[in-house]
Amino acid sequence: MINEKYEKMLGAKNIIRVLSEFATARGKEIGYDNVFDYSLGNPSVPPPQEFTDTMERLLKDRNPVELHGYSPTLGNPLFKEKIAQSLNERFGMSYTAGHIFPTTGAAGAIAHAVRAVTKPGDEIITFAPFFPEYVPYIEGAGCTLTVVPADRESFQINFDAFESMMNERVAAVLINTPNNPSGQMYSAETLTKLAGMLKDASVKYGKTVFLISDEPYREIVFDGVKAPYVSLFYPNTLSCYSFSKSLSLPGERIGYVAVNPECEKADVIVPMCGQISRGLGHNCPPSVIQIAVAETCMLTSDLSVYEKNMNLIYDKLTELGYSVIRPGGTFYIMPKAMEEDSVAFCEKAKKYDLILVPADGFGASGYFRMAYCIDTEKVIRSLDAFERFTREEYGTC
Amino acid sequence: MINEKYEKMLGAKNIIRVLSEFATARGKEIGYDNVFDYSLGNPSVPPPQEFTDTMERLLKDRNPVELHGYSPTLGNPLFKEKIAQSLNERFGMSYTAGHIFPTTGAAGAIAHAVRAVTKPGDEIITFAPFFPEYVPYIEGAGCTLTVVPADRESFQINFDAFESMMNERVAAVLINTPNNPSGQMYSAETLTKLAGMLKDASVKYGKTVFLISDEPYREIVFDGVKAPYVSLFYPNTLSCYSFSKSLSLPGERIGYVAVNPECEKADVIVPMCGQISRGLGHNCPPSVIQIAVAETCMLTSDLSVYEKNMNLIYDKLTELGYSVIRPGGTFYIMPKAMEEDSVAFCEKAKKYDLILVPADGFGASGYFRMAYCIDTEKVIRSLDAFERFTREEYGTC
Secondary structure, eight states, X not given: OOOHHHHHHTTSOOHHHHHHHHHHHHHHHHOXXXXXXOOOXXXXXXXXXXXXXXXXXXXXXXXXXXXXXXXXTTOOHHHHHHXXXXXXXXXXXXXXXXXXXXESHHHHHHHHHHHHHOOTTOEEXXXXXXXXXXXXXXXXXXXXXXXXXXXXXXSSOOHHHHXXXXXXTEEEEEEESSOTTTOOOOOHHHHHHHHHHHHHHHHHHXXXXXXXXXXXXXXXXXXXOOOOOGGGTOSSEEEEEEHHHHSSOGGGOOEEEEEOTTSTTHHHHHHHHHHHHHHHTOOOSOHHHHHHHHHHTTOOOOTHHHHHHHHHHHHHHHHTTOOOOOOSBSSEEOOBOSSSOHHHHHHHHHTTTEEOEEGGGXXXXXXXXEEOOSOHHHHHHHHHHHHHHHHHHHOOO | OOOHHHHHHTTSOXXXXXXXXXXXHHHHHHOGGGSEEOOOOOOOSOOOHHHHHHHHHHHHHSOHXXXXXXXXXXXXXXXXXXXXXXXXXXXXXXXXXXXEEEESHHHHHHHHHHHXXXXXXXXXXXXXXXXXXXXXXXXXXXXXXXXXXXXXXXXXOOHHHHHHHOOTTEEEEEEESXXXXXXXXXXXHHHHHHHHHHHHHHHHHTSOOEEEEEOTTTTOBSTTOOOOOGGGTOSSEEEEEEHHHHSSOGGGOOEEEEEOTTSTTHHHHHHHHHHHHXXXXXXXXXXXXXXXXXXXXXXXXXXXXXXXXHHHHHHHHHHTTOOOOOOSBSSEEOOBOSSSOHHHHHHHHHTTTEEOEEGGGGTOTTBEEEEOOSOHHHHHHHHHHHHHHHHHHHOOO
């Protein structure tokens, strides 16, 4: 018999995919240029030219048997060393190569990090709004995910709710800053308070409560500020990173887990990840991509378009009367819908060829998410549609 | 607390890795050219030039945002179509793209196939000699692996033992032909008999018993014959493939599951694999590699060196009095050791700078494995060492 659990999962439609497919179908009718598709978080800027140049050079100059050969179980040594060096220089950490485990993107990183610091049956806490894929990620490790309701004033952390939900079954807390879907960046104050509570909980329950920090948007921050580096605030932190957004390589599946050198059993966790891989059927990210990223990990794509798009959208939505907190990073914004039922709101928007995603699945009902990783020219054209939509459907402005 | 299970796994040494590290260390003393390292199954021939040319062309000509963008959840459509077409042409199958699920090598393929057709607690049967990584692969899915003892006459399948071990808990049978470590290819007769027994068991227990066929060595076959295509013998077959060996791309993590179109629920299994990926933290193999392999999947590296090496080793070992069944494929050979304790045998061989792997971990105690994916020139030089080793330690020939 085939596995019933996975068969049943086929019935549940992923609303982002449904909307994205609608956008594609509508695009075939009226031209995709005329569909304002804010559904998918797919980078719209190319990788840095240096990445492409490096790939071409590797293919030309390197012995192909070595270039495409198996990575060592714990990853390419040069990749690990360069990542450690880059994090140390930028954030004042003291990682060595032994603290870095290369993974197939942030999804792979979280899959390993969770299994390293939990056992089946444990509870993991995250904070709304949150990336809905956390549910299968956590359940795949045999754990349960508890979602702390959002602080709707700021989309930082609702500490009162967190405190009341913390319990001895919790093995780890999972955060995502800058945040998908809200675009908010946790402040140093938020992270300091969180670290304090995790330290207290560790003492109270007589065990380390780990922090798993999912930070693929770390390099996409606005207004010239730097995102606070989470691991600096709490030693028992496993940072999960992906080059999907910063180097625009989502399809190449490259990221890492970085274990804070002060973390409990810091020297054991990366070798454990190598063991975890065996049960998951992973074996390191692609070799040629590890080598190319080792040489370009200090760079980013030209990410300025995302800030430009954010400002255009934020200004227009504010002008139109939307309640929205200005994003500090990512390529998402999460305004409040003009009616309580954000699903109905997004459905009405489709008439104006605006593809918006209700944020209910992200733990923020009444809000919607826009992924503005699209051409600025298209963003500008979409603003008129937004104005018509808002005026005709809700009569404001 | 960190996960104790994975921490404990760190204590267990992998004998292949230990021997490979010994070979590297010894190489630093006397030059690696003088170490006859038969430990690791790492391809020694480059990928076809067409693969490298295709990669370079893609990097030059394609829009990099598309080239490196997310694959669809169920894989790149062109890759799936080309694989289906290639299998249909070569083996007379009737796959469509919908029956192909791209994976990160055969490890990823088995991880998905096992979860698709079992539930935790189920039993999976395999046949000695077998690839020891099957243990973590199967246990990672929450199942147990039962190993049917080897047929030491032929290293085909020990059907009597299989029949006595078959039971209602068995959800699937996992085979590997051509076989690592024995180099033997299951004959059409073996596969016909196996299929018959699986059909009978399915009727007897009132449920489909699936066949998971791990076939990364399918294209490395000798004497101009073709390996029988397993899926032709039994409809409920999931074929797990990797391009690690045939295209010499082990580090790039590219392979697939091919679901027989006549398999129970054939149309559902690939979409289920997409759901399984979410819990494992996979998301398709690397995008640029999928596209490049789509264009080169009909090709192979120049694999002739493996047959040349096999003949040299087989002839010499036979001459030296070893009992050995001539391999039909792969780049492995598994002779009987000159003493019962094959660990002691391989330990003695190290004195002659011959790095041989005891086959105990593969379920064939008393035998040893040689991975002869090394330069022919080195194979030739190793034969003298083999002769000295055998004469001086065992006095034969």
